[in-house]
Amino acid sequence: MTILKQMTALGIDRRDLRAFSILAVFFGVLIALAGSRIFSHAAKTDRLNSLLDSKSCSKCDLDDAHLENANLEGAVLKDTTLRRAHLSQVNLRTANLTAAILSEADLTGANLSNATLEEAILNGSILKNANLSEVDLNGAYLGDSTLQNANLSNADLSNTNLARADLSNANLRDTDLSNADLSRADLRIADLPRADLGGAMLQKARLNSANLTRANLSRVDLTRANLSRSQLRDANLGNSNLTRADLRGADLTNTYLGEADLSNADLRGANLSGANFSKANLTGANLRGANLTGANLKRANLTDADVTGVDLKTSRFCKTTLPDETINNQDCF
Secondary structure (H helix, E strand, O other): OOHHHHHHHOOOOHHHHHHHHHHHHHHHHHHHHHHHHHHHHHHHHHHHHHHHHHOEOOOOEOOOOEOOOOEOOOOEOOOOEOOOOEOOOOEOOOOEOOOOEOOOOEOOOOEOOOOEOOOOEOOOOEOOOOEOOOOEOOOOEOOOOEOOOOEOOOOEOOOOEOOOOEOOOOEOOOOEOOOOEOOOOEOOOOEOOOOEOOOOEOOOOEOOOOEOOOOEOOOOEOOOOEOOOOEOOOOEOOOOEOOOOEOOOOEOOOOEOOOOEOOOOEOOOOEOOOOEOOOOEOOOOEOOOOEOOOOEOOOOEOOOOEOOOOOOOOOEOOOEEOOOOOEEOOOOO
């Protein structure tokens, strides 16, 4: 008797057989998936244990790993994926994380000083209170990351994408941010003396009360940026774009702004004493109550600028276009 006849004799028709077959396949898949997950978890546990022992795990999958407070000083983690990894208070000093993926990783209070993170991906990562002094983040992506109170002094952040990043109250002393994308970034109360921001993008960035003393901001795009009450003494803003920027109450004493575009900028109450505005575009700028003592306005264009309450007696003029479009040549030689 065939199997089909035997099953028919037992009251099992072909539809029942098909249902049983489907159920068998379904449960077989579930068992395989469960086994795969168990194997994957065991493999990841082995990789973590190996990493802690050898401090080396290049090209490893360590997504969602728990490594809080781990000592990984000098670890080699090139091309390793650490998405959503729990790395708070971890010691990664001098570690090699070149091209590593740390998207949405929690690195709160981590020590990454002197580490290499060149071209690493850290979008949405949390680096609050982290030590990133002298770190190499050249070409890295940190869009939407949180770096509040982080120490980034002397770090290499050139060509780094920090769009919309929170760098409020961060230490960026002597940091290289040349050609970095800081558009819409939060840099309120950040410490940036002597920082190199040459060629950086800072459109709509918030730099309220930031310290940019002696910083290099040449060729920087600061369109609509908020620099109110910021410290820019002795800074270089040559050829920068400050169109519609908010500089109310800012200190720009002895700042270089040669050929800068300050059209429609708000400079009310700013300290511009000794500033160099040679060939600068100040058309439509609001300079009410600003201090322009000893400022260099040679070849500057102040067409339609509001200079109400401004004492221009000690400012220097040569081929300067005044608010009423007349030309002042009193200091031409």
